[in-house]
Amino acid sequence: MRVLKRLVFWMFGFATLILVTPVEALEKHPLNYVDPFIGTDGTGHVFPGAVVPFGMVAPGPDMEDRGWSYSSGYQYQGRSILGFSNTHISGAGIGELGDVLLQPSSGTKWTRKTVNFRSSFDKVTEKASPGYYAVTLKDHGVRVELTAGQRVAIQRYRFDRSGKVQVLLDLQHGILFGDGPRVLKSEVKTDAVRGEISGTVWSKNWVEREASFIVRFSRPISNVITLPARPGDRAPRLILEFDLRQSRALEARIALSTVDVAGARANLAAFGQPRFDVVVQSARSQWSTLLQRIEIEGSDREKRIFYSALYRTLIHPSDIADVDGRVRGPTGQVIKAETGHYYSTLSLWDTFRGVHPLFTLIVPERVDGMIQTMLEHHRAQGYLPLWTAWGRETWTMIGNPALPVIADAVAKGFQGFDKAEALAAMIATSTDPRPNAPAWAQRDWRAYEEFGYLPYDLNEGEAVSKTLEYGIGDDAVARVARHLGKHEIGKRFEVRAAGYRHLFDPSTQTMRARNKAGGWRTPFDPLVPTSPMNNPGDYTEANAWQYTATPALHDVDGFRALVGGSSGLSRWLDRFFSLPSLGDNKHLGQEALIGQYAHGNEPSHHIAWLYAYSDTPERGYEMIERIARTFYSDRPDGIIGNDDCGQMSAWYVFANLGFYPVEAASGRFTLGRPLVSKAKLHLANGTVLLVERLDMKDVELNGRVISEPTIDYKSIMVGGRLSFPHFTAQVPKAN
Incomplete structure (x- = not known):
């Protein structure tokens, strides 16, 4: 009980610190020395996206879907992004996961004939910290922000103009060990009024597995375009259209389950409806609780290396149990x-x-x-x-x-x-x-x-x-x-x-x-x-x-x-x-x-x-x-x-x-x-x-x-x- 009281007191204190402490003082906290990009260039194969300690979901950018260099989906020197999937492995030499890829774009330029959904980006727009990742897609006119809870990922899009927008939902996508295709079969349902896509994808890659999901958008889906199946495809690729009217923001919440759609739905329900920024803050608080368990004296550079290393040790193993x-x-x-x-x-x-x-x-x-x-x-x-x-x-x-x-x-x-x-x-x-x-x-x-x-x-x-x-x-x-x-x-x-x-x-x-x-x-x-x-x-x-x-x-x-x-x-x-x-x-x-x-x-x-x-x-x-x-x-x-x-x-x-x-x-x-x-x-x-x-x-x-x-x-x-x-x-x- 004493430990619990200590933890509650500390978390409250840190939340207060974030609200009232000047940036100069805040930067002295271990959390603010973590750089998720360390190890993403070359053979480190580190994942730079958003995750909580030992989290099940891990939304992040995928630059390629295959190749030893892209076993985490990412390389620092890359300058274009296929989309943002919601499960990743950090630091391994074999590609796996990469479930439920989403890619947003302003306007309605994509059609059934579109084959390239990739976008370039300027490196200066890319940001990452524990529990948060963001980048601006140059070709698609949208700022993408990612955060995560234990079983639910959130993707927030801020478009450069209001009105109609599109989001690619690619369920065939995965980070491959070999050439693919990976999907054996899939079952997918669309509820346009609720702005929801749900289903299960069975796949065989490094392992044979199934991933059930719920993707729930903050707006109803106004139109669904099903892309033609390519040779070997067994899961749909959908262009989802939304009418934001005067707004420029759209949000997607993605819940995963190893069990079934009911499990994903229960995970989403247990997550509740916290605002994006609240989820970011919760993730930061979870990381702070663990990172502050070791305090070191050293230069800022030494602390960046040390706390980034400590952060990486706490990404895996991933707790993949449903809320029940x-x-x-x-x-x-x-x-x-x-x-x-x-x-x-x-x-x-x-x-x-x-x-x-x-x-x-x-x-x-x-x-x-x-x-x-x-x-x-x-x-x-x-x-x-x-x-x-x-x-x-x-x-x-x-x-x-x-x-x-x-x-x-x-x-x-x-x-x-x-x-x-x-x-x-x-x-x-x-x-x-x-x-x-x-x-x-x-x-x-x-x-x-x-x-x-x-x-x-x-x-x-x-x-x-x-x-x-x-x-x-x-x-x-x-x-x-x-x-x-x-x-x-x-x-x-x-x-x-x-x-x-x-x-x-x-x-x-x-x-x-x-x-x-x-x-x-x-x-x-x-x-x-x-x-x-x-x-x-x-x-x-x-x-x-x-x-x-x-x-x-x-x-x-x-x-x-x-x-x-x-x-x-x-x-x-x-x-x-x-x-x-x-x-x-x-x-x-x-x-x-x-x-x-x-x-x-x-x-x-x-x-x-x-x-x-x-x-x-x-x-x-x-x-x-x-x-x-x-x-x-x-x-x-x-x-x-x-x-x-x-x-x-x-x-x-x-x-x-x-x-x-x-x-x-x-x-x-x-x-x-x-x-x-x-x-x-x-x-x-x-x-x-x-x-x-x-x-x-x-x-x-x-x-x-x-x-x-x-x-x-x-x-x-x-x-x-x-x-x-x-x-x-x-x-x-x-x-």
């Missing part, structure tokens, strides 16, 4: 989410590493719901989620990345889910056959359990990466089993988790594929990266060097022993960061390179932090600062490599705080040195942790020296002072 808790699960059946929340856009291969551990610090109230979602997914599908979009399984990436997320929650003491059920789901996910999985995915575990690794001659590809990633999940099972007193199960999975040792080649100091007879893969070049879609081989978007340190994600001590102890680890890391690479290749995970380190993809993210376990920890502090200063900026190209639903951003947040969850399932964080001089974390139950750099010799928590290279979660959550010695790395500053 109903949702379509991974196999298309309707289920009732026990917590009323059901999270999708679970990019777990990426986010188990940093995003989910960050959630336990700054949004712990969300963690139980996320774990419960995974268990409900298991009940429906038979195994825990891998990578989900709109509630459906994509079978994308490798390993069992839900397992360390669950184990981390158990280690940290979260109680809002059944731990026995969680362990049973983890075991089933690691042992049961998956006959419904596609050919490229793991279907059974016989070879893995027989050999302790995946032989490359019994596997379709990625044999080394899969073995190492499965070890992360096996370790997570062992941890939860031990926590519940299931020691025999714990021992079984501890043995499985140690299978990485079969693949370490001492002659190259890298993880190398073996066949079923135990022979090494030959020929072998540890510098060559492989990826199943571009250059198939034994590694996933990486090379042998980049995957060799993967076991440290669950067994730092074991990996350190493998490479020769503390001094051997120093030598291995020094070589890793200095050995020349074969050059950039964004499709093979080779971006943001320092030697063999590739910060543009997740397998490298923990490696600089491993210096903490060597006899030269200061080299790690320097390398972490070099990575942060070199590969992050406050420009639109300020992220190199997919943001991957917040993982690139979470790394940066942790780097500024001075610790990182190397062993993500352990409940511990590896200590580095904070990049900021001071940070204040507002934790659960009103506790505060002050992170600071001081003139001192050792790291201390509340005056107690921390002699180990780690700090545990429960100690952090007590609050107080986490004090670090000063450290100034000799690294070049980013432009």
